[in-house]
Amino acid sequence: MLNFLIAVLAAVIGFSFFGILPYGGLDILFQTLVFILLCWAANKIFTQIAGIKPNPESAVITALILSLISGPFNVWSDWIILLIIAASAMASKYVLVWNKSHIFNPAAVGVIAGMVMGYPASWWIGSKYILPVILLGGYIVLKKIRNLHLTLSFLAAYTILLILTRPLGQLSGVFLDSAIIFFASVMLVEPLTSPQNKAKRIYFGIFVALALVIFQRLGLAYSLELSLLSGNMLSRILSPDFRMAVVLKRKEYLNQSIIGFWFDSLRPIVFQPGQYLEWTLSHDKPDKRGIRRYFTIASSPTEKEILLATRISDPGSTFKKELANMNPGREITTSKVSGDFILPKDTSRKLLFIAGGIGITPYRSMIKFMLDSNEKRDIILLYGARNKEDFVFRNLFSEAERIGLKNIYIEGGIDSEAIKLNTPDFTERIIYISGPEPMVEAVVGELKSIGVKKTMIKTDYFPGYEKI
The missing domain is CATH 2.40.30.10 (Translation factors)
Structure with a gap:
């Protein structure tokens, strides 16, 4: 997310320098640097009061969001407003909390504080010239963090509600304005203030869209921010945190x-x-x-x-x-x-577990649970690793053979030939895949090439690992 926001900021500054956007490139850069400094300092102060160590990246991300939707300000005359917005955003992470976890999106809280002071968010990022950057960058980020379904559920629900409540001629202008796409790709998907379960995230997106349309119909200012804060409250109800x-x-x-x-x-x-x-x-x-x-x-x-x-x-x-x-x-x-990478309730379903390297960990949890519960299932485990020393938990898996587990260890990658050779009935099994993201994507591709339906595949992956 940080790299995406930096890319958007760079595009905005570049377009401003070339006169494509009606802003001063240096003014935007200076405003952003001031927001970063203020958010960093406020975050450090609040973490010291709370007795915890700060997360600088989180403060920088909030600062970049604030700079892209607020102002542009005259930093010299409006510095106190920037301070209030930044301090309010950071304070919300340590004051507006439940079970030691913040409830509301910090940037939205900061913007509301600016509104109270008479400096509403302009959402100046909303420009058709920036739209391609936000669409492309947002798509890449959402695919990476596996949150595309949340953004799409919001946009789909919002589109349907607009069709029902507005003249069709007004719809194109809404989506040519990159502000709504930025909101849906960046602020809506903040992990700490949105539900953790996929189904609940979809409901969350639909609720925020509904709240947004209602607030807009009521003529309320800050309908975007208020709809998000309302959704944050719902998220805490749907996913009580600890x-x-x-x-x-x-x-x-x-x-x-x-x-x-x-x-x-x-x-x-x-x-x-x-x-x-x-x-x-x-x-x-x-x-x-x-x-x-x-x-x-x-x-x-x-x-x-x-x-x-x-x-x-x-x-x-x-x-x-x-x-x-x-x-x-x-x-x-x-x-x-x-997480949704869990066993099916129907114990009669045949399963295929495919693990790459450290991706074996969820299977260790499942298999140990089945052993302790004496729960018998028809499972084949294909476990791939770089060499035999990398195979872990082998004693546990051997013990689980008495409850129906068949273990197959493969040095190297797992491809379609290995799957067909070791699992002749693979089309009858729900196939679980866990491991480094490149490995998971490669195995999914192999499975599709031999006719496995998408509905029969469940995936889990571990970002950051490039090899098994």
Whole structure:
């Protein structure tokens, strides 16, 4: 998202320099730098008061959004307004909270604060010249974060409602204005203020569209921001959040590069096998990927401890380095149980599990759960890795053969020939695929090439890994 916003800002400044947009390129750049400075400083102050370490990237993203929808301001005369907008946006993350997680989109709160001061958001980003940049960049980002369905549900519902409530001649102008696309691609999809479940995200998008049309029909100012804040409230009702510190009990070295981290929780974490948690690990000088990650819960709901298993590479992210250096007794914060990569309720359905490298973790959770519950299923596990040393949890999988699991280990990639050879009845099975994103996309392509229907494929992936 950060790179996308920088690209949009660069396009705006470039178009302004060439006279395509009626703004001063240097003025926009200066305003943006001031917003970044103010958001960064306010975020640092609030995190120090709260006793937590700041996430600088989050503050920069909010600053860029604010700069693209507010003003343009005369920084010299309006600096106090910029300060109020930035401080309000950052304060909302630490004041307007529930279970230690912020409720509202920070940029929307900042804009509302500007409105109260008599400086409404102009949404000056709304221009047909910027529309191609936002469409292309937004599509790439939404595909990457797998949130395209949320944006599309909002846009589809909004279009239908406009058709029902406005003359058709007014519709083209709405969508040639890039503001609505920017709103749907950037602000609507903020992960911490939107639901974590796919179905709930679709309902969320439809609700925000409905609220937007109602507010517009009522003639309310700031209908975009108010509809989003209303949706944020609904999101919290649909997906009641929790934040809980878990304590590292022990580390288990599964091989030379994969470590299992076993945590104790103060109270049970309710989840289904195959789901994931958001993990927050504060540390000094985090890199641009920040202090939060999503990791599958590799343990089963039947186990008392929570297992996070991941590959630690060198060089790696600052998050992974801090995680690897954790000693027993240290805490890490967990939140937002989510994910649809779960077992079907019908235990008679035949399944094919395809794993690439560390993508084995959700299957470890599922298989351990089935073992402890004595739940028998017809499952074939195709487990691909670079070499035999990279195969982990083999003892557990061998034990699970008594409940119907068939294990097949493949050194290297998994292609259509390997699938046909080892799973003659693959067209009869629901096929689960988990691993690095390039591997998941490649396997999906292989399956489609041999006639597997999309409805028979469930995918999970781990961004950041380029190889198995």
